[in-house]
Amino acid sequence: MKKMFKHLFSFFAIFAVVMLALGTESMAAKKSKTLKNTIKKGFVRCGVSQGLPGFSNADASGNWTGVDVDVCRAVAAAVLGDAGKVKFTPLSAKERFTALTAGEIDILSRNTTWTLSRDADIGLTFVGVNFYDGQGFMVRKASGITSTSQFKSGLSACVNIGTTTELNMRDFFTANGITYEPVVFEKADEVVAAYDSGRCDTYTTDKSGLAAQRTKLSNPDDHIVLPETISKEPLGPVVRQGDAVWEDIVRWSLNVMIEAEEYGINSSNADSMKTSKNPQIKRLVGAEGELGAALGLDNDWSLRIIKQVGNYGESYKRNIADTGILPTRGPNELWTKGGLLYVPPAR
């Protein structure tokens, strides 16, 4: 017996040494592990939705399009020189943060609302806003409801799980003293199907989402999105906490797209802008300054984003306006044109 304990003890000693060795290896701080790994792999690992037209949606041949997709493409263009070098991982609302914190993806660009608790609590960092949205309600036209003020106790509302939507909905109904029945589904397709069948009287999510999902209903024209917006939903890309360099790359890839629009640089005129007189334009296309070096990239990084992906306006037009989801820019117009898009200067 004594001998056995002696043996066991020595096993544990070896075990402890092995653990320590493994530990020091994985705890060693490295400067932007994510950037290093991305270059080594040759593609950007991007988490997107399971199909939300206009934001991230795959066509029959598996090509992803959308404004969220374009953020990942911009990062690929900046880091790897080719906007096509992105591996997309479709994620449910429930899986998305775990996939990011567990290191399965490096950017989460999946119509995700920026909130304090998400930013601070669970190992995530939001890098910016690529779409200003707000939660709304969709109802059947025949119901005669034209405003949320006509809602009465007893309504049932279909909603997607694991989103801020669930919380906003409760806040809204509680504040207005309305009792309601939440019908919570795991996937958006089931929410649409249940609402379509009449299980719910109203379907609530971000307004852009409502506009996009409405196209999937059997008779889209029988439904309207109510004018009220009950919440602020700034949607934007997210990265893991603790890699400041990677965070900056993603943030400024997005900012460059927005600022390029502000200065009138687009995918077709970008090359000719190199000879512009405006120093800010020259900086944006890499003809002046050393902006790339500050991010650990070459100086053409922003030019590649604009040439390969386009500016924000082009991306919006291609994905959201021309597809008929939201024809007008609304709050997603540049600040110079009365919208909310205002990014820090790239200089």
Add this chain to the structure above:
Amino acid sequence: MNLKSTTSSISDFFYARPKLKYYLPQALTIFFIVFIFGYFSYNAQVNMDNRGIDFGLRFLGEESSFDIQFTPFVEYDGTKSYATAYLVGLINTIIVALIGIFFATILGVVIGISRLSPNYLIAKMSEIYIEIFRNVPLLLQLFFWYFAVLRTLPLPKDAVNFYDISFLSIKGLYVPRFIWTNGQLFLTSIIASIIVIFFLLKFFKKEQEQTGKQYPKFLISLTIITVLPFLTFLIGGVSLDFEYPELKQLSKTIYNFKGGISIIPELMALALALSLYTATFIAENVRAGIEGISRGQKEAAASIGLTPGQTLKLVVMPQALRIIIPPTTNQYLNLTKNSSLAAAIAYPDLVLVFAGTALMQTGRAIEIISITMLSYLSLSITISIFMNWYNKKIAIKEK
């Protein structure tokens, strides 16, 4: 030559140390298990530290701030804690598991027996039912029933009306709620009559064994269980009121019921799918059990004058149960675990409420998934313990 001497020296080494030969493999196994567990928990901790995530259960006391559609037996709204939300999810899982087990057992026994029926049509129909339902994935069946149920049920305005007290519509089945005055007394009288019946049946059995005299057991029991509660109803001041569901108009075309108890369509679809699916496996167990009893037993029973019904009840079933119970326990466990597919069709079970919404709102994946796994483990073990107890009770008592 060289090789041979080495082998023999190793076996000699162990031959001389029998204790080491005995303990070494066990110590290695223990080391391996401890190493694996230690490595995974250490790795998780390092990764969580790196990403700024801490570990703890304090979040359970925080306000949940989300609502749940179906919260029987527990007072719940968004102002309650995550722990309460967990309880709601757990109870909803238990509810659907119990309903599923109940109907799967009844249906399984009926189908299993009818599969052995001499009537060709009944036997063939049972076989077709079994082959279809056990060979289609459960998730597909679940979607089929849910959307089939939703699409066939009418809107609340045109609800199927059961005598103006219950209504079936796409929003669920609404039944009256019982409002008891002195309900306690009524419940006591029912329990009392059950106890009386229990002892009477014991007495009757003894009488029959000693004197051969048979009593009309069923009639006597029925009388007791109706008369006694009825008397308390009249004398004890017990009264029962009903809260009936009422149709209310919420807008031009939106109607819904108010009052009463609502059984949501998600629960109906889930219970239906689970029962129909699991019943096929139970039916096969029942068939195996009955076929496992030799023909001679039935012939012997017939030769001493037992009716076919008595043969099944007194000779075949008691023996068949010993074969049926263990695999059926497995099916009960499967059904309970399969109920976690509820998340797909919006039935607020443990997975949807706790491992779904609560996980998303708090981001505490490791804690919540651990609690959820432990909960399913406890449920399964409870069912196992109960079924093992029952199995032991009916097992052959060897003397």
